[in-house]
Amino acid sequence: MGSDFLISGLRSVELEVPDLARSAAFYMDVWGLVEAERADGHIYLRCEGEDAYAVRLNEASVPAILSYTLRAADGTDLAALRARAIAAGGVADGDIAPMLEAGGGTGFSLRDTVGRKLRVVQGDTRLDPFNSGQSRPDRLSHININTTDLERDIAFYELGFGFRVTDRSKMMGFVRTNSDHHTVVLAKAPVDTLNHIAFNHPTWEDVMKASGRMVDADYPMGWGPGRHGPGDNVFAYFVDPAGFVVEHTAEVLQVDDTYRVGGPEDWVWPAGRTDHWGVAPPKSGACKAAQLAIGFK
Ligand SMILES: [Fe+2]
Numbered sequence: 001m002g003s004d005f006l007i008s009g010l011r012s013v014e015l016e017v018p019d020l021a022r023s024a025a026f027y028m029d030v031w032g033l034v035e036a037e038r039a040d041g042h043i044y045l046r047c048e049g050e051d052a053y054a055v056r057l058n059e060a061s062v063p064a065i066l067s068y069t070l071r072a073a074d075g076t077d078l079a080a081l082r083a084r085a086i087a088a089g090g091v092a093d094g095d096i097a098p099m100l101e102a103g104g105g106t107g108f109s110l111r112d113t114v115g116r117k118l119r120v121v122q123g124d125t126r127l128d129p130f131n132s133g134q135s136r137p138d139r140l141s142h143i144n145i146n147t148t149d150l151e152r153d154i155a156f157y158e159l160g161f162g163f164r165v166t167d168r169s170k171m172m173g174f175v176r177t178n179s180d181h182h183t184v185v186l187a188k189a190p191v192d193t194l195n196h197i198a199f200n201h202p203t204w205e206d207v208m209k210a211s212g213r214m215v216d217a218d219y220p221m222g223w224g225p226g227r228h229g230p231g232d233n234v235f236a237y238f239v240d241p242a243g244f245v246v247e248h249t250a251e252v253l254q255v256d257d258t259y260r261v262g263g264p265e266d267w268v269w270p271a272g273r274t275d276h277w278g279v280a281p282p283k284s285g286a287c288k289a290a291q292l293a294i295g296f297k
Contacts (some may be wrong), residue, residue, distance in 0.1 A: 006081055006162035007177040010140045010184070011071040011103075011121060012053050013197050016060035016297065017242040023057055026241050030217045031199070032136035032210055036127075037102040044102040047199065049138040050126040052103025054199070063242040064297040065194045067109065068143050070161065070177075072122040081120065081161070082108050088160030089113040089152075099124065112156055114192045116145070116296040120161075135209035137199035141233070141249050142182050144196045146189035146292060153186045166255060167230040169267040174230050181231040181253040194294040196237065196245035200252070204234040207248045211236040214248075222287025226275030229267045235275075237283070239290045 017023040024043045027033045033045035036053045044053035072078060078096050086092055093109040105124030111117050129138070147153040154173045157163035163175040166182055174182035187195050201207050211221060214236075222245065224236035233252040240246050274280070 005177045006073060006076045007070045007120070007183075008073045009071055009178050009180075010068065010143055011051055011124065012056060012069045012140065013143065014056040014066040014069065014119075015058075015242075015244065016062070016064045016066055017057055018059065018061060018063055019241070020057055020059035023240065023242050027055060027057070030213055030219065031240070031246065032134065032213070034136070039102070042101070046127065047137045047139050048131060049129050051139055052125045052127060054137070054140050055197075056101070060297075063244065064295050065244075066297050067117040067119050069107075069119040069121055071124065072107075072120050074122070076122065078106065078108065078120065078122055082110070084162075085110055085120075085160035088156050090156070090160055091115075093117060113152060114148070116192065135201065135206040135213070137201055137210070137248070139200050141180070141198040141200035141247075141252060142185055143194075144185040144187055144198070146191055146193045146195045147186045148190065148192050150186055150188050157184055157186075164257070165261055166259060167262040167267070168264060169230055169262075170264040172230070176255065179254045179256065181233075181255050181259075189292060191292055192296070193292055194244070194296065195291045196247050198235075198247035198249045201248060201250040204250045207234050207236055207250045210248045211238075214238050220284065221280075222290070223283040224275075224280050226277050226280040228275060229269070230262065232276075237287055239286055243290050244294055245287060245290045 036046040037044040043057045045055040047054045090110040096108045099107045103124040105121040107121035109119045157175045166176045167174040171188045173186040222237045233249045236248045
């Protein structure tokens with residue numbers, strides 16, 4: 001299932017933070033990542049799965065997302081993929097070249113129609129997965145990106161990278177590139193910024209335990225816990241020390257091409273509800289503000 005996609009998934013995000021030591025300590029001691037490598041001012045943090053890293057941090061005055069990195073399927077022709085992405089509106093940012101960072105591989109970088117940088121890597125290192133028993137994430141789950149033009153950005157992923165639409169709600173488009181219901185979510189907004197980054201766990205019990213670790217460290221839950229509509233995943237949202245919104249999630253719906261693509265009429269909640277469970281308080285103002293605030297550099 002999903003083996004015919006050009007992109008196999010979301011490998012990593014590359015972030016700039018104003019206090020590198022503080023953010024690195026947060027992601028390792030509280031969020032649950034593990035240091036993979038330090039080099040050239042960058043700290044690479046991995047999950048428990050096979051990816052060489054999930055989060056790359058470096059220090060800069062303003063928090064920002066530099067890029068996010070998709071992994072091309074083993075059989076994908078990178079040059080053809082790059083040409084396809086450029087034909088769909090992407091702007092070249094260098095040629096296909098070795099990726100000189102943790103995980104290596106070969107890849108390319110480009111900017112989307114509004115200048116957000118994304119990278120594609122192929123043949124990067126896979127590590128041995130492990131299980132610490134401490135409810136650490138096993139991989140990235142998805143990236144949610146704010147968009148001033150939902151149709152434009154859905155088309156960019158479909159035409160440029162071979163993603164398929166799984167669901168549409170009034171405010172969001174969910175696109176997939178493997179059996180996960182969504183790997184990229186596009187959210188209508190007044191700005192083209194980062195909405196949030198989601199980390200996958202094997203079970204929702206792990207989401208709860210990892211969330212408890214956050215609460216113990218005085219990071220209040222910004223939204224959740226709950227179970228989303230589109231994708232059916234369990235969620236808990238937080239704001240990290242640099243202002244990034246991060247989500248612990250699990251149990252995202254597994255789909256294939258038999259999935260009936262939903263529309264806004266399929267995802268209308270009863271009054272007062274924003275998820276299947278209905279136990280979470282309304283999203284905090286701090287979380288809402290942070291979901292708009294992080295720009296792409
Ligand atoms: Fe999410």
